[in-house]
Amino acid sequence: MREKVHRHLGKVLTGAALAAAGTAAMVAVTLPGTAGADDSGGAGGGARAARQTGQGPDAAPPGVVEQAPAEPKRGTGRDPLTDDEIRRVEKLAGAGRLSATARDVSGARGPQRLSTDLAEPEAAEVDDPNAPRRADVTFYDYRTDTLVTRTVDLTTGKVEHTGTQRGVQPPPARAESAEAARILMADPLGAGLKADYKDATGKDLTSPDQLELSGGIYEASPGAQPAVLDRCGEHRCVRLFTKVRNGPWIDTRDLVIDLSARRTAALDRG
The missing domain is CATH 3.10.450.40 (Nuclear Transport Factor 2; Chain: A,)
Known part of the structure; x- marks a missing residue:
């Protein structure tokens, strides 16, 4: 799990470096043209500058931001719910x-x-x-x-x-994904998640609010999971996709949280 975060951080840093290099290249190309425009004299240059700054007779009128109409309290027909x-x-x-x-x-x-x-x-x-x-x-x-x-x-x-x-499990709501993370963090199997979070941020993971979470329903298949997860489908079980806020993903896909029984188990990746 921890290797996943380090690899992702490497990609983030590489992306940032490339973005910085790209910006520097753009500045090197743009600055000479800008300097030439600033140095151009005469009436033509002044008129162009006036138009660019929104002055002069040919200037475009300033934009107007209109307030969005208030949403009605009740919809009609097949309108979305207000x-x-x-x-x-x-x-x-x-x-x-x-x-x-x-x-x-x-x-x-x-x-x-x-x-x-x-x-x-x-x-x-x-x-x-x-x-x-x-x-x-x-x-x-x-x-x-x-x-x-x-x-x-x-x-x-x-x-x-x-x-x-019974036995029908729609996708988890946001509150359920947060509760699944809370259960995982309190379980010994959540130690890797907390260690990876600290590696990525230098801070302790103490609340699901520190993560960006989405979840998917896990349903048991005969012999495909530990016995403790055999009731998933009858129980409401979730696999989390976990991301540091404004940071890397942390791989928790092999962990299943049984929200009905409030316990966590690991799937065999082999």
Whole structure:
């Protein structure tokens, strides 16, 4: 793992050196032309200078920055959900018994929100311009390892449908990737990640906020992983792609974090 970081840092430094060399070459070519323009005299040279600085009768008018129009609180038809609609529908969908019994990725009360999307119209409403706007809000309940999708009518605020599935694992949300990093950092298998981070930055890794994280779902295949990961798919398991903020990647692809069981295991790369 540590070799990966050093190789990447070498590439970063090489890229910076090339960029510096390229800049120096450009300056060497550009400066003589610039000097010639500055030294040119006469009315023609003065007129050109005036136009370049936005002065004189032929100068272009100054640009005007217009403020973007305010987003409406509610969309129409198949418009994307507005920020106001998203906030409202997520609150409605997460209310009731689900908020009391479900648990999120950290173990706190309430389900883990995964996504909020404009729902597809029903078959009889496809050509109806006045069809109701609905949103699908998807949650994961870590207490029961269940995917929950609630469909909410955006006009009435009514939850029209609740669907549940087990063994279905959509991509992880940002909060889940952060929690996976937190679990990894607390595990002995996270020692390499912390050592690589210190090699790259000279600082200790103490929080997922110090990393740029993305994650992918890992699902078990017969005999393809340690026994401790055999329930991945039924459990919600994540592989992390880890990057130092404004720095190199750190290779953690051989580590799988079981968010349901809150433990980490290493895959055999051989």
